[in-house]
Amino acid sequence: MGIFASPTPPRPPPMEPAQRVRVAVRVRPPLDTDVGKDQCVLCHPDGKQLTLDLQNATSGLWPMRGARSFAFDSVCGPQTSQEEFFTASGAREMLDAALDGYTATIFAYGQTGSGKTYTVSGAVAGRAGLSASAHAHSAANVGLMQRAASYLYEGIEQRPGVKYTVRATFLEIYNEQVVDLIEPASGVLGVRGSSSGGFYVEDLSVTQCRDESDLQYVIQKGLENRHRRIHSLNSESSRSHSIFSVYLDVDDGTASRPTRYGRVSLLDLAGSENVRTSHSQGIGLKEAGSINRSLFALGQVIKALAVEGRSGGRHAVHVPYRDSNLTKLLSDSLGGNSFTLMIACCSTLAAYGEESMRTLQYACSAGAIRNRPSVKLDPQEQLISDLKDEVLKLKQQVKYLTHELTISNSRLVEYGLPTPSGTPALAPSAAAPGVPHHLLPPPLHVDSPASSGGSSRLAPTPRQVTVCLSSLEARALAELADPPAPPPFAAPEPFVESERRGSGASQSPPAPLPPPPSYLNYSLHAVYRRTPPPDAPSSAGSPTLADAPAAAVASAEARAAASAQLRAAAVAASADFAAAAAAAELTGTIGSEQAATGAGDAGEADEPFASPPSGGGARRARERELEKQLRSLSSFSATEVIAAQAGGAKQWYGCGRGRGEAERPSASAEGSGGGGGESRGGSRSASRSASRSASRSMSRRGSRSDLEGAAASPVALDPRAQAALGNLSGVDSLQESAVQCVPRARTHRAPPPRHGHRCPFSPNGPLHVGSDIAAALSRCLPKPFIPPHHTRSSVRKQRPSAHVSSLSNDRFALSPNIRLPR
Numbered sequence: 001m002g003i004f005a006s007p008t009p010p011r012p013p014p015m016e017p018a019q020r021v022r023v024a025v026r027v028r029p030p031l032d033t034d035v036g037k038d039q040c041v042l043c044h045p046d047g048k049q050l051t052l053d054l055q056n057a058t059s060g061l062w063p064m065r066g067a068r069s070f071a072f073d074s075v076c077g078p079q080t081s082q083e084e085f086f087t088a089s090g091a092r093e094m095l096d097a098a099l100d101g102y103t104a105t106i107f108a109y110g111q112t113g114s115g116k117t118y119t120v121s122g123a124v125a126g127r128a129g130l131s132a133s134a135h136a137h138s139a140a141n142v143g144l145m146q147r148a149a150s151y152l153y154e155g156i157e158q159r160p161g162v163k164y165t166v167r168a169t170f171l172e173i174y175n176e177q178v179v180d181l182i183e184p185a186s187g188v189l190g191v192r193g194s195s196s197g198g199f200y201v202e203d204l205s206v207t208q209c210r211d212e213s214d215l216q217y218v219i220q221k222g223l224e225n226r227h228r229r230i231h232s233l234n235s236e237s238s239r240s241h242s243i244f245s246v247y248l249d250v251d252d253g254t255a256s257r258p259t260r261y262g263r264v265s266l267l268d269l270a271g272s273e274n275v276r277t278s279h280s281q282g283i284g285l286k287e288a289g290s291i292n293r294s295l296f297a298l299g300q301v302i303k304a305l306a307v308e309g310r311s312g313g314r315h316a317v318h319v320p321y322r323d324s325n326l327t328k329l330l331s332d333s334l335g336g337n338s339f340t341l342m343i344a345c346c347s348t349l350a351a352y353g354e355e356s357m358r359t360l361q362y363a364c365s366a367g368a369i370r371n372r373p374s375v376k377l378d379p380q381e382q383l384i385s386d387l388k389d390e391v392l393k394l395k396q397q398v399k400y401l402t403h404e405l406t407i408s409n410s411r412l413v414e415y416g417l418p419t420p421s422g423t424p425a426l427a428p429s430a431a432a433p434g435v436p437h438h439l440l441p442p443p444l445h446v447d448s449p450a451s452s453g454g455s456s457r458l459a460p461t462p463r464q465v466t467v468c469l470s471s472l473e474a475r476a477l478a479e480l481a482d483p484p485a486p487p488p489f490a491a492p493e494p495f496v497e498s499e500r501r502g503s504g505a506s507q508s509p510p511a512p513l514p515p516p517p518s519y520l521n522y523s524l525h526a527v528y529r530r531t532p533p534p535d536a537p538s539s540a541g542s543p544t545l546a547d548a549p550a551a552a553v554a555s556a557e558a559r560a561a562a563s564a565q566l567r568a569a570a571v572a573a574s575a576d577f578a579a580a581a582a583a584a585e586l587t588g589t590i591g592s593e594q595a596a597t598g599a600g601d602a603g604e605a606d607e608p609f610a611s612p613p614s615g616g617g618a619r620r621a622r623e624r625e626l627e628k629q630l631r632s633l634s635s636f637s638a639t640e641v642i643a644a645q646a647g648g649a650k651q652w653y654g655c656g657r658g659r660g661e662a663e664r665p666s667a668s669a670e671g672s673g674g675g676g677g678e679s680r681g682g683s684r685s686a687s688r689s690a691s692r693s694a695s696r697s698m699s700r701r702g703s704r705s706d707l708e709g710a711a712a713s714p715v716a717l718d719p720r721a722q723a724a725l726g727n728l729s730g731v732d733s734l735q736e737s738a739v740q741c742v743p744r745a746r747t748h749r750a751p752p753p754r755h756g757h758r759c760p761f762s763p764n765g766p767l768h769v770g771s772d773i774a775a776a777l778s779r780c781l782p783k784p785f786i787p788p789h790h791t792r793s794s795v796r797k798q799r800p801s802a803h804v805s806s807l808s809n810d811r812f813a814l815s816p817n818i819r820l821p822r
């Protein structure tokens with residue numbers, strides 16, 4: 001088989017970060033003694049493949065005859081020069097990695113006489129007594145060691161900003177014993193395991209190299225001391241594995257980048273030797289046995305690493321690094337953190353086809369080994385770098401956990417629960433300034449004296465809760481906060497009309513109030529703290545009706561005065577404040593359909609609970625009108641509540657507020673002077689009419705007995721009602737402490753009668769809002785707030801499907817200061 005010359009091999013591509021062992025094959029040309037012998041190696045022109053043709057192999061042991069092709073990172077044919085091989089093999093990239101602070105390894109493997117020493121050490125390197133022509137010839141045939149030394153210093157000169165410290169060692173493993181080639185007198189050196197998991201040679205001499213000549217001197221001296229022996233296959237056979245290492249301390253001169261410790265090692269392994277063909281005897285035979293054992297151990301390491309590499313790291317395989325000193329010192333290069341280049345040397349002779357096939361198979365296995373090159377740092381600097389990374393991780397964890405803790409504390413504060421000691425409940429934005437906005441919880445701003453004071457135990461009230469609404473919900477709230485101007489107040493007129501009607505006078509009914517918006521059918525329950533203003537009349541003194549308007553007028557806000565005045569007028573007109581309240585409360589919650597169909601006969605004034613109604617349509621219409629008036633007087637208005645909050649009103653007279661009350665302070669003030677007396681001195685029939693209306697409404701709940709006395713009560717106010725009025729007139733600084741939303745059930749049914757009736761004047765009275773608002777608040781609030789005094793049944797009834805009326809019966813019990821007359 002002929003051999004054609006391969007072109008100049010191309011330069012290999014740059015190395016990848018995750019590296020497998022690179023393999024370069026070099027085919028030794030036939031020597032003068034090989035003329036006329038069969039050849040079996042064909043190198044492809046692409047410089048990456050070769051074919052081994054064993055068709056004419058004479059060895060009977062070879063089981064696979066025929067031609068086999070192999071592909072490697074680079075294949076250099078017999079005509080490849082030393083310089084070309086230095087470039088084509090990828091040795092430059094290995095040296096560049098060492099200059100950057102990495103560990104790189106170049107080792108030559110092959111049978112004896114295949115050209116390993118020629119490739120690594122050069123043709124005539126280390127041979128004494130050479131002539132001048134031989135030296136000239138050797139200059140062109142120097143091996144990788146000398147070229148590497150030159151290349152390293154060239155690289156150092158090309159990096160003027162980097163300070164390099166170069167040191168070199170040279171050793172050999174002869175008969176499994178490590179010998180220092182620079183100081184052979186040191187004897188056999190031990191191989192020790194390092195704390196980092198690698199191995200090192202103990203007491204190995206290290207030569208500081210100031211320039212290239214120093215490094216070349218180390219190479220020359222080491223090669224001179226290497227063991228060689230002649231046998232039938234090689235006149236200058238190496239009898240040991242040599243390891244030449246150059247250590248490069250790379251200092252960029254910047255504090256941010258610590259000193260790196262690069263290293264490049266070049267290994268010239270002793271060739272596997274068939275003693276039958278080499279005819280080694282005596283010491284040579286012993287050396288051959290030691291060489292073959294160490295190469296067998298190396299083969300086992302390569303096989304194990306190849307299996308692991310081909311599985312992608314999924315199968316962890318035991319790698320027998322400790323089977324020989326050679327594999328120990330190569331542990332960092334094979335499967336470690338090193339860039340590794342394997343040079344597989346083989347002969348072209350067919351007579352060595354079997355050994356060449358084995359070499360190429362090992363090369364294929366080595367090519368499957370994957371290393372993880374990394375920059376080696378000083379142990380202390382490595383520790384500092386690791387600690388810095390850990391501190392950075394911990395800081396990120398602390399930042400995240402602080403954010404989570406802040407959110408949790410905010411929830412605890414919201415529910416009035418104690419927060420863990422030493423963990424201030426900060427605003428989420430302040431506690432986690434770096435947290436992205438979309439990761440923050442919905443805006444839930446807590447502003448309470450307890451939280452600002454740093455107390456761990458927070459009172460449940462008062463507190464201010466801000467919720468975030470959508471545009472639709474915000475528009476609905478704005479409508480509530482700024483309602484359209486109501487029609488002129490006509491609350492006293494029905495009573496005047498009743499009085500005139502009793503006297504036979506006729507008057508057209510007042511303009512009806514606009515119907516409440518549909519969204520008032522939903523309840524927003526608000527809890528208020530009752531704090532009497534300093535000038536409010538004391539409930540202990542049981543103030544008279546005249547005292548209430550006086551106290552209201554004395555209040556700082558005209559709105560509060562108007563409220564008190566209006567309430568006084570309503571009480572006087574209905575003859576019993578509590579009855580009016582109950583009636584109004586009923587009319588406010590009974591539902592529009594019942595209000596439309598439940599109006600009784602006004603002619604049954606003396607028989608307020610008689611049924612069926614028989615007074616005709618006019619009376620029923622009038623009765624409905626009266627109910628509307630009462631409703632406007634006494635029921636809570638979400639509009640006013642919201643408006644009061646929006647306007648910053650501090651005083652809240654939480655009972656008997658009629659629609660448009662705030663818009664008529666002057667009218668109410670008039671009522672408080674003369675109007676109040678007029679109301680008190682109003683006709684008895686008018687009071688009875690209003691009471692009948694209220695009692696009729698109450699009768700729908702079946703609590704007839706409770707209102708019978710009220711219906712028959714005189715115009716003079718009941719003392720208990722007076723006390724209740726006095727108590728209510730000077731209290732209720734509106735402070736919303738918690739908000740809950742309970743959508744109203746679709747089927748509205750009246751609850752069974754109870755002894756304690758609901759009262760809209762209660763501090764915990766229901767506040768009607770729209771469905772959109774209720775739904776929005778339900779979504780915004782993290783969890784339902786359950787005041788401590790609520791019973792289990794009330795908690796159970798907070799489910800969305802709970803009936804509003806039955807809920808209110810339990811939840812908003814009658815205030816202790818307001819009792820219905822018996």
Ligand SMILES: Nc1ncnc2c1ncn2[C@@H]1O[C@H](COP(=O)(O)OP(=O)(O)OP(=O)(O)O)[C@@H](O)[C@H]1O
Pocket residue numbers: 027028029031078110111112113114115116117118119123234236237238239269270271272345
């Ligand atoms: N590429 C080459 N070009 C020219 N001569 C070569 C080449 N490779 C090897 N030789 C020659 O072949 C002979 C054997 O080479 P070498 O000593 O390098 O083999 P080896 O693999 O190192 O053997 P051993 O393992 O016994 O040391 C030497 O005389 C060397 O000069």
